[in-house]
Amino acid sequence: MTMIFGIPIQAFLGQLLVGLINGSFYAMLSLGLAIIFGLLRIINFAHGAQYMLGAFIGYLLLADLGIGYWPALVLVPLIVGLFGMAVERFALSRLYGVDQLYGLLFTFGLALVIEGVFRYYYGVSGQPYAPPPLLSGGTNLGFMFLPNYRGWVVVASLVVCFGTWALIERTRLGSYLRAATENPRLVQAFGVNVPLLLTLTYGLGSGLAGLAGILAAPVYQVSPLMGSDIIIVVFAVVVVGGMGSILGAIVTGYVLGLAEGLTKVFYPEASNIVVFVIMALVLLVRPAGLFGRDG
Incomplete structure (x- = not known):
């Protein structure tokens, strides 16, 4: 049996895959947070609840209306x-x-309301959501067995993350969004509807959370607690990458997901805290984050 660092290669690569899957969701969620904070200066504590909402909407579309995974991937x-x-x-x-604290408190309260509603109707137990038949089963790569749906999640998240980065950083719409946050009066003087741009920005960040939710539904059980379970880790990812840095959110999400997976191989007891340890170390060396701007 082939070994890597004294560990069977199947176990090593399996944990890397788990880390990459988690990193895909970390990247998508932290991307939405980074967009909202970077462009609106709002710390969106409701992001985890919106992720959970996306998973539940996908589940309800299937259970109540018979709308399957692929249409839900667009609708959610x-x-x-x-x-x-x-x-x-x-x-x-x-x-x-006004002070950013008010936005944080409002979104925190909104998250509690959304989670409370779903806990009232569905309790805390998870609801199953089967992957689409097209992506069921797996592929034998020789050195490991790759579940098809998990491979799809990684590819889809990469396309969505870097496509969103290109939209914000490389298009005229993205330049309007960035300019509107820096000097809204000047941009409005050129005939741009700044309030609409800000509304669309928050909608984009929320939509990314919902997309991550429907992608996560077949991987994890659909539960009212799934947002609160992940949001603290996602905030740590955003802090490490640099608050408001879109590229930092994407890269750091995948890297920390892989770091978490590797920790499960070599020191499983520390896998739940490794992201926060890395965050503390990064903040000691670079308080603005790896991709953030000082000052």
Whole structure:
């Protein structure tokens, strides 16, 4: 049997795959957080609840309306994004220009309300969501067995993450979004609807959380607690990458997911805290984060 560092290669690569899967969700969720904070300066504590909402909407579409995975993959981020746009337009927009603490407290309260509603109706037990038949089963790579759905999650998350990065950093719409946060009056003077841009930005971040939720539904059980279980780790990822850094959120999400997977191989007892240990070390050396700007 082939060994790596004294560990069977199947076990080693299996844990790397688990780390990459977790990293895919860390990257997508931290990307949405980074967009919202970087462009709106809002610490969106409701992001985990929106991730959970995406998973539950996918589950309810299938259970109540018979709408399967592939249509849900389009409908869920649209529904969660529209929900986020309504939240921004009727609540968060009133908090611009005041201390960021108010936005954090509002989104924290919103997360508790969303989670509380689903806990009331579904309890804390998870609901199963089967992967689509096209992605069921797995592929034998010779050195390991790769579940098809997990491979799809990794590919889909990479496409979504770097596609979103390109949208923000390499398109005219992205330049309008960034300019609107730096100097909204100047941008509005050129005829750009700045309030609409801000609403769309929050909707984009929320939609990414919803998309991550429907992608996660066949991997993890759909549970009201799934958002609160992951959001603290995702905030740690954003801090390590640099608050507001879109590229930092993506890269750090995958790297910390892999670090977590490797820790499960060599020192399983520390796998639940390794992300926070890395965060503490990074902040000691570079308080702005790996990709953040000092000052």
